[in-house]
Amino acid sequence: MGEVLPRAERRRRTEGRILDAARSLFAEVGYERATIRAVAGAAGVDPALVMQYFGSKQKLFQQAVRVTPADGGEPGADEVVEHVLGTLGVKMGELPQSSLAMLRSMLTHPEAAASARRLLGEQIDRVAGSLSGDDARLRASLMTLVMLGVTVGHQLLELEELRGVPPEEVARLLRPGLRALAGPEAP
Amino acid sequence: MGEVLPRAERRRRTEGRILDAARSLFAEVGYERATIRAVAGAAGVDPALVMQYFGSKQKLFQQAVRVTPADGGEPGADEVVEHVLGTLGVKMGELPQSSLAMLRSMLTHPEAAASARRLLGEQIDRVAGSLSGDDARLRASLMTLVMLGVTVGHQLLELEELRGVPPEEVARLLRPGLRALAGPEAP
DNA sequence: TCGTTGAGTCAACGCCTGTTGAGCGAATGG
DNA sequence: CCATTCGCTCAACAGGCGTTGACTCAACGA
Numbered sequence: 289m290g291e292v293l294p295r296a297e298r299r300r301r302t303e304g305r306i307l308d309a310a311r312s313l314f315a316e317v318g319y320e321r322a323t324i325r326a327v328a329g330a331a332g333v334d335p336a337l338v339m340q341y342f343g344s345k346q347k348l349f350q351q352a353v354r355v356t357p358a359d360g361g362e363p364g365a366d367e368v369v370e371h372v373l374g375t376l377g378v379k380m381g382e383l384p385q386s387s388l389a390m391l392r393s394m395l396t397h398p399e400a401a402a403s404a405r406r407l408l409g410e411q412i413d414r415v416a417g418s419l420s421g422d423d424a425r426l427r428a429s430l431m432t433l434v435m436l437g438v439t440v441g442h443q444l445l446e447l448e449e450l451r452g453v454p455p456e457e458v459a460r461l462l463r464p465g466l467r468a469l470a471g472p473e474a475p
Numbered sequence: 476m477g478e479v480l481p482r483a484e485r486r487r488r489t490e491g492r493i494l495d496a497a498r499s500l501f502a503e504v505g506y507e508r509a510t511i512r513a514v515a516g517a518a519g520v521d522p523a524l525v526m527q528y529f530g531s532k533q534k535l536f537q538q539a540v541r542v543t544p545a546d547g548g549e550p551g552a553d554e555v556v557e558h559v560l561g562t563l564g565v566k567m568g569e570l571p572q573s574s575l576a577m578l579r580s581m582l583t584h585p586e587a588a589a590s591a592r593r594l595l596g597e598q599i600d601r602v603a604g605s606l607s608g609d610d611a612r613l614r615a616s617l618m619t620l621v622m623l624g625v626t627v628g629h630q631l632l633e634l635e636e637l638r639g640v641p642p643e644e645v646a647r648l649l650r651p652g653l654r655a656l657a658g659p660e661a662p
Numbered sequence: 663t664c665g666t667t668g669a670g671t672c673a674a675c676g677c678c679t680g681t682t683g684a685g686c687g688a689a690t691g692g
Numbered sequence: 693c694c695a696t697t698c699g700c701t702c703a704a705c706a707g708g709c710g711t712t713g714a715c716t717c718a719a720c721g722a
Binding site: 317318319320321391392393394395396401404405408409412423425426427428429430432433434435436437438440441442444445447449450453457458461462464465466468469 | 505508578579580581582588591592595596599610612613614615616617619621622623624625627628629631632634636637640645648649652653655656
Binding site for chain 2: 697698699700701702
């Protein structure tokens with residue numbers, strides 16, 4: 289039953305299991321409460337191995353929340369709104385564990401905060417690029433923060449008011465407000 | 476110089492100093508990183524005294540984030556929007572330390588999460604009460620979460636994009652979107 | 663086949679945490 | 693004035709944490 293694997297492959301898989309366990313735990317309970325021992329336990333491995341592979345808890349966290357920049361689309365005038373709706377979590381079940389891990393710790397762990405600022409900054413840049421006006425950047429920030437608030441309430445706080453609400457409905461309700469923030473450029 | 480105070484008064488003041496120190500630290504670094512030793516140090520007091528007065532770190536936190544329910548206004552049809560704008564932090568420098576302490580830890584500390592859910596729930600109830608339609612509660616939730624997102628971005632993450640922006644401007648930009656969420660009842 | 667590599671474990675370290683109990687000394691009240 | 697209360701400190705405990713070094717043993721390469 290248990291197949292015998294070559295060393296390299298075995299290593300890869302174990303490292304992957306540790307990383308998955310780390311992502312789950314960081315996403316569920318945040319940086320401080322996710323202990324290396326718990327991560328190791330969830331991955332079926334000795335705590336010392338986690339250290340040997342990743343060097344420190346800090347570096348493990350960095351690896352766990354490292355996110356593929358993905359995206360890169362240059363959205364038109366006001367598909368920005370759709371872009372914003374799609375990006376930060378209104379496709380609501382779909383946020384990757386790595387993002388949740390980062391968001392969960394962003395208020396209490398300095399490095400997670402830095403990551404969050406960087407990620408939100410990039411998102412703001414993208415949105416602001418499709419807006420015009422001298423307060424474009426401010427409006428882009430608010431659009432992004434609107435999505436952040438909804439995401440936090442839904443995914444992290446798990447407010448019962450949002451449980452089971454179809455993403456399209458939330459998107460439908462949010463759209464007019466986001467359009468208003470996007471500005472008067474579209475006819 | 477140092478005036479000699481009666482025992483009761485001395486006790487009251489020390490307790491107050493501890494509570495203030497606790498609020499500051501909880502607000503700055505969150506529940507886990509705010510150690511009893513650090514709180515005691517900031518209050519100029521022995522750690523054991525904190526325990527003696529408050530029983531446990533948990534109870535100290537409860538006291539520190541206990542918020543006077545205040546408010547209670549029954550706003551009319553669409554002053555709801557103004558109410559929402561005023562309540563959760565667009566009077567942006569003005570959020571009390573106790574609220575910041577709760578918000579800072581709400582994603583990582585179970586009890587802070589519970590407090591946050593309760594507080595947001597009450598806010599949602601108030602807002603939903605002034606709305607109509609069968610999705611009133613959902614719309615009220617989104618209005619509240621919009622404000623939460625902006626507050627988190629501004630007060631907790633301290634995004635540079637919002638630094639020094641006058642509250643009225645944020646309110647002005649947010650208003651149309653919130654109005655849209657409040658619904659079509661006002662002419 | 664045999665020495666070497668490297669995946670994985672074990673037991674321990676030092677540190678910091680929340681929490682406790684004994685004690686000191688000044689304000690209190692009869 | 694004396695016994696008592698009580699604000700406050702000191703020193704220590706037990707437990708959990710990140711981290712480390714020595715070790716085991718199966719896969720590897722020549």
